[in-house]
Amino acid sequence: MSALFLNSSFSDLFSDSDPFDTLWAMEGEVHRDVKGRVTKQFTHQGQSYFVKLHSGVGWLEIIKNLLQLRLPILGARNEWQAVARLQELGIDTMTVVAYGEDGWNPARRRSFVVTEDLSNTRSLEDVCADWPRQGVGFSSKKALIEKLAKISRVLHQDGICHRDYYICHFLMDQSPEENQKVSLIDLHRALIKDNLSERWIIKDVSGLYFSAMDIGLTRRDLFRFMKVYSGQELRQCLKTDITFWRAVDKRARAMYKKLSGRA
Structure with missing residues (x-):
């Protein structure tokens, strides 16, 4: 391995074997x-x-992305660095x-990143899907909207x-605490x-x-x-x-119309 980071609980797992091969062969549920x-x-x-095990995307995929003016994702390093940056900023996320x-060779580079399971959480997509049917308290909705705007x-x-950047990539802790933790996941891209140009910001929001x-x-x-995100009076x-x-x-309405068939 040209680059390797392990915490103490994983040092024994890879002591006598190739980490990538060990993780690839390990039994588990493929998501x-x-x-x-x-x-x-x-x-x-x-x-x-x-x-997340990356085995290389191949030169064809790299060239295709570059021709489409897209940044190719070459491995796990991107997510590893993004998690570290979010932690520096105080944003709840995964733990590597x-x-x-x-x-x-960027086309064949092998890499992996292992993160702790954020147990006892539920995606905001699932949490908020209940709102139209079951309703939601004013203070709970207000707190969540402000939290997402600040993040x-x-x-x-x-x-x-x-x-x-979709609500399905936020996981809400299901503990009974009033100020529930919301963690941002899936940072590989x-x-x-x-x-950062405005077009990228518009894409996210x-x-x-x-x-x-x-x-x-x-x-x-x-x-x-809008008020909290901008940091200004409305x-x-x-x-x-x-x-x-x-x-x-x-842009949001165009995406909605394209994917749902509704205006």
């Missing part, structure tokens, strides 16, 4: 299997973990317990674009830049809005998000950032 990447849940020393990378603002101000269009948000809910936000918010709304 996703796409070209060049497998996501699997497994148990080690009585604890549940997730591993093992990471490894091997090979100089989004911190991400984008620090030059981070998630690129798959995250983009980190010193100067519109994706979040699109994914929440069927949960019964009111106009006041949307204004609350009147000032609508005055100075109206072009941005119109672009967000237009």
Whole structure:
């Protein structure tokens, strides 16, 4: 391995074997299997973990992405670095317990990242799907909207674009605490830049809005998000950032129409 990070609970697992081969052969539940990447849940020393195994996407995929002006994802390093950045920013996310990378050829490079299972959590997509039918308390909805707006603002101000920014990628802790933790996951496509262009920010915010269009948000809910995200009073936000918010709304509605067949 040209790069390897392990916490103490995993040092024994790879002591006499190749980490990638060990993880690949380990029994577990496969949650996703796409070209060049497998996501699997497994148990080690009585604890549940997730591993993403990257086996290389091939030159054809790299060239195709570059021709389409897309950034190819070459392995697990992107997610490892993104998790570390979010933790530095104080944003709740996954905990990496093992990471490894091997090979100089970007098309064939092997890599993996192992994270702790965020147990006793539920995706916001599932949580919010109950709202139109069961309703939700005003204070609970207000707190959640403000939390997502603050997370989004911190991400984008620090030059981070998630690129798959939907409510399904937020996991809410199901403990009875009043201020429930909300963790952002699936960071393997995250983009980190010193100067993040507005188009990337619009992509993220519109994706979040699109994914929440069927949960019964009111106009006041949307204004609350806009106010907290911008860090301005609503009147000032609508005055100075109206072009941005119109672009967000237009893109979100286009996505909704394309994927649901409804305007």
